[in-house]
Each structure stands twice: as structure tokens, then as C-alpha cells.
Amino acid sequence: MKLYLAVPVVLLALLIAASGVAAVSRGWVIPVNRRPVCHPRLYGWGQLVVAFALCWQMVFLLVPGDPDTRQWGTLTGSALLLTGLIVMMASHRTGRDSAG
Structure with a gap:
């Protein structure tokens, strides 16, 4: 078995899933991504x-x-x-200025 590959990938998937559940249920996004994300629930999905x-x-x-x-x-x-990456990209803000 390739457990040396499976264990880190599954742990990473669990962290991503926990962040996704937080975004879908509460609208919470990790601080690094708060500014560019416009639709946190879509980002969570x-x-x-x-x-x-x-x-x-x-x-x-x-x-x-x-x-x-x-x-x-x-x-x-x-x-x-x-597909997931495209959905995450669709939740980001456009390149417009916030003042404009």
C-alpha cells in the first residue's frame, strides 16, 4: 500500500473539508482569503x-x-x-477597484 502518499493527502482533504464546512455553514473564510472572496458559501462548496x-x-x-x-x-x-477550483475562482471578487 502507498500509505506514505495517502495519509498526507487525506489529512489535507480533511483540513480543506473543515474549512469548506465552516464557509458553507457560517460564512467564515480563513483570514488569508477573506479579502478576495466575495461569496464565502460558494467558496465553501x-x-x-x-x-x-x-x-x-x-x-x-x-x-x-x-x-x-x-x-x-x-x-x-x-x-x-x-470543477472545485473553478467554483472557488468564481467566488472571488472581480478586478474592479472598491472605490469605483
Whole structure:
């Protein structure tokens, strides 16, 4: 088993998921991202999708024995990861000035 790879990725996914739950339920975003994030709940949903995608990729990396299943599972996880990142980017402010 590749536990040296799975354990840090799953821990990172748990941290991202905890931050996503806080953003969805309370509208709280970590202080580094508070200024650029305009829609914290949308940002939280994006974080939850990213966390799910990371776990999805780890499951399909470790569990299936069939190479085709592993390939399609990790490809699906990559598509989910990209979707989550796009949702997180959509929650950011535009490039306009706050005074304008």
C-alpha cells in the first residue's frame, strides 16, 4: 500500500473539508482569503468538492486492481478537482477597484 502518499493527502482533504464546512455553514473564510472572496458559501462548496476529489483520487489509487478502473477513477477525480477550483475562482471578487 502507498500509505506514505495517502495519509498526507487525506489529512489535507480533511483540513480543506473543515474549512469548506465552516464557509458553507457560517460564512467564515480563513483570514488569508477573506479579502478576495466575495461569496464565502460558494467558496465553501468549492472547497468541499476539492476535498471530495482528493479523497476520490486516493480511493482509486489504492483500491482497484484493474488498471482501467484506476485510470478512469483518477481521471474523474481530476475533473472533480478542476470543477472545485473553478467554483472557488468564481467566488472571488472581480478586478474592479472598491472605490469605483
